[in-house]
Amino acid sequence: xxxxxxxxxxxxxxxxxxxxxxxxxxxxxxxxxxxxxxxxxxxxxxxxxxxxxxxxxxxxxxxxxxxxxxxxxxxxxxxxxxxxxxxxxxxxxxxxxxxxxxxxxxxxxxxxxxxxxxxxxxxxxxxxxxxxxxxxxxxxxxxxxxxxxxxxxxxxxxxxxxxxxxxxxxxxxxxxxxxxxxxxxxxxxxxxxxxxxxxxxxxxxxxxxxxxxxxxxxxxxxxxxxxxxxxxxxxxxxxxxxxxxxxxxxxxxxxxxxxxxxxxxxxxxxxxxxxxxxxxxxxxxxxxxxxxxxxxxxxxxxxxxxxxxxxxxxxxxxxxxxxxxxxxxxxxxxxxxxxxxxxxxxxxxxxxxxxxxxxxxxxxxxxxxxxxxxxxxxxxxxxxxxxxxxxxxxxxxxxxxxxxxxxxxxxxxxxxxxxxxxxxxxxxxxxxxxxxxxxxxxxxxxxxxxxxxxxxxxxxxxxxxxxxxxxxxxxxxxxxxxxx
Numbered sequence: 064x065x066x067x068x069x070x071x072x073x074x075x076x077x078x079x080x081x082x083x084x085x086x087x088x089x090x091x092x093x094x095x096x097x098x099x100x101x102x103x104x105x106x107x108x109x110x111x112x113x114x115x116x117x118x119x120x121x122x123x124x125x126x127x128x129x130x131x132x133x134x135x136x137x138x139x140x141x142x143x144x145x146x147x148x149x150x151x152x153x154x155x156x157x158x159x160x161x162x163x164x165x166x167x168x169x170x171x172x173x174x175x176x177x178x179x180x181x182x183x184x185x186x187x188x189x190x191x192x193x194x195x196x197x198x199x200x201x202x203x204x205x206x207x208x209x210x211x212x213x214x215x216x217x218x219x220x221x222x223x224x225x226x227x228x229x230x231x232x233x234x235x236x237x238x239x240x241x242x243x244x245x246x247x248x249x250x251x252x253x254x255x256x257x258x259x260x261x262x263x264x265x266x267x268x269x270x271x272x273x274x275x276x277x278x279x280x281x282x283x284x285x286x287x288x289x290x291x292x293x294x295x296x297x298x299x300x301x302x303x304x305x306x307x308x309x310x311x312x313x314x315x316x317x318x319x320x321x322x323x324x325x326x327x328x329x330x331x332x333x334x335x336x337x338x339x340x341x342x343x344x345x346x347x348x349x350x351x352x353x354x355x356x357x358x359x360x361x362x363x364x365x366x367x368x369x370x371x372x373x374x375x376x377x378x379x380x381x382x383x384x385x386x387x388x389x390x391x392x393x394x395x396x397x398x399x400x401x402x403x404x405x406x407x408x409x410x411x412x413x414x415x416x417x418x419x420x421x422x423x424x425x426x427x428x429x430x431x432x433x434x435x436x437x438x439x440x441x442x443x444x445x446x447x448x449x450x451x452x453x454x455x456x457x458x459x460x461x462x463x464x465x466x467x468x469x470x471x472x473x474x475x476x477x478x479x480x481x482x483x484x485x486x487x488x489x490x491x492x493x494x495x496x497x498x499x500x501x502x503x504x505x506x507x508x509x510x511x512x513x514x515x516x517x518x519x520x521x522x523x524x525x526x527x528x529x530x531x532x533x534x535x536x537x538x539x540x541x542x543x544x545x546x547x
Contacts, residue, residue: 081210081276082219086226088158088269089203093230095165095262096196099127099189100331100457101234104338104345105247106255109173110182121465124458126182126189127331131454133193134200134446141198142442145205146300146435149282153202153438155273160195162266164188169259200449201442204425209279209437213502214371217494220426221367228360231330234258235353242346281499285434288500304436305443311431314490315444318379318427321483322420323453325386328476329413330356332457333397337406340398340469347403355410362415366422374492375427382419383484389416390480391473398469420483430493452479 107123137157145153167188172181203223211219237258245254289299298304305312330352337348370378393413400406425441432440456476463472497503 078210078212078219081279082207082222085154085203085206085210085276086222088154088273089199089223089226090230090233091262091265091269092158092161092196092199092203093227094233095161095230095259095266096130096192097231097331098234098237098258098262099130099168099192101231101238101334102250102255102258103127104335105251108251109175109255110171110179110185111174121458121461122182124461126186128454128458129186130189130193130196131450133190134197134450134454135443137194137197137199138201138442138446139197139439140194142201142439143300145198145202145438145442149278150202150206150209150438151273151276151278153198154206154276155270157195157199157202158266158269158273160191161199162263162270164191164195165259165262165266167191169256169263197446198442200425200445201438204441205429205438206276206279208426208429209281209434209498213498213505215368216426216430216498217367217370217375217423218364219367220424220429221363221422223425224421225360225363228330228356228363232353232356232360235349235356237261239346239349239353242349247345280501281434281437284500289435299435300439301436305439308432308436308440312440312444314431314486315428315441316448317486318483318490319424319445319448320452321383321386321480322417322424323449324456324476324479325382325390325413325417326421327453327456328390328394328460329410329417332460333410335457336394336397336460337400340464341400341406343401343406348406351403351406351410354407355414358411359414359418362418363422366418367426370423370426370494374494375423375430376487376490376492378419378423379427379487379490380484382416383480383487385416385419386480387477387484389413390477391470394473394476395470427493430496430498434499 103123111122141153141157144156165188167184171184171188174181200223203226204220207223208216208220241250241254241257285299333355334348334352337343337351338345341348343351366378389412393409397406397409400409428441428445429437459475460469460472463469463475497506
């Protein structure tokens, strides 16, 4: 008779493969997304008149922000697809869209070749990227959270930002290599196209990898439950179902706005700030960002594991307090440094504070919703907050700078963090959430991790459970600890 450890081995192996497959795909998605910001300093002059360098950056930053406007649309369309047809199919679709967008940017004509046509192609590509990323965040957050062991969900979901950051590091690494092998003129004229071409190729490889992923247990349970329910799959991923969880959706917006603004301030905008405001050399500023992000990626699993022990709220509250109080002094100090080590120390300090949000961002949101609307519940409200605050961070910062009031942006970041802090203090801790019927049944039998409490089912799933008592696959549970 096989031992319990032998019986658990296939499940553990499947979870590891899910973590690897989901994370690699996420890495390439975010590489394509962030490489735009990494190389904007070099290709900005190719698509707009070159009489005002700040105006060029504002135009490219504006197109960067427009990509965020498509994220709510992508969140709705692809979040719905993930809830109706599975996490795997949505993940495959997002990487297909991203590959097409990267290819468009790589082949876009310059202002000298076709006037504003090149900027138009750039805009279309960013819209496609926004559509893709809008669904990617929710699909990967849901997939990684559902695929992880219950007592290690914080750790498992932390790999979302590890892979996101790895994608950005890959883009920055590409930039560092080019800065050391090509002249500035060569990068500005043709070298910037290379990372986008590689991004399109990477995406094709990931498409093949994602086709080989297995669906999550929670979604498979939901499918089996819907097969015996009158309404069936028609309820999954609908706005009507999301409306039933509107309180959780509003909570996602509130807890996201401060975190996403801080994240983009200290990642995509940091290099430009060090160059444009601190007067640092491009190569040094890029190296600061690369090193700081490498250390930041290493912090995510540590913070994720900590949340599995102490809960999600303490980390979120720590971020909210640190960001609200620390943004102005950190950014002011960064504006006065010109050498590598002081800039690196301040950047790492800022990103350590931000880790209290980013390391558990995915798991907190996923734990708020039942299986049948989890991807849409994560995707749409997150994408709205991200479009309004994260996507506009760089543009708002440059707008304040252009108006001679650069420090106003620091107070803006602190104020948004303060709003999110109120949400963190008032929200329940979601660590105890049961993500599937099997986990809820474990709760009922007393088979649960430390400090786990059984949670009530979503109303529709509870009715289904009553009608199909004893059936093998029942619906997912509501993931809100506050309703316990």
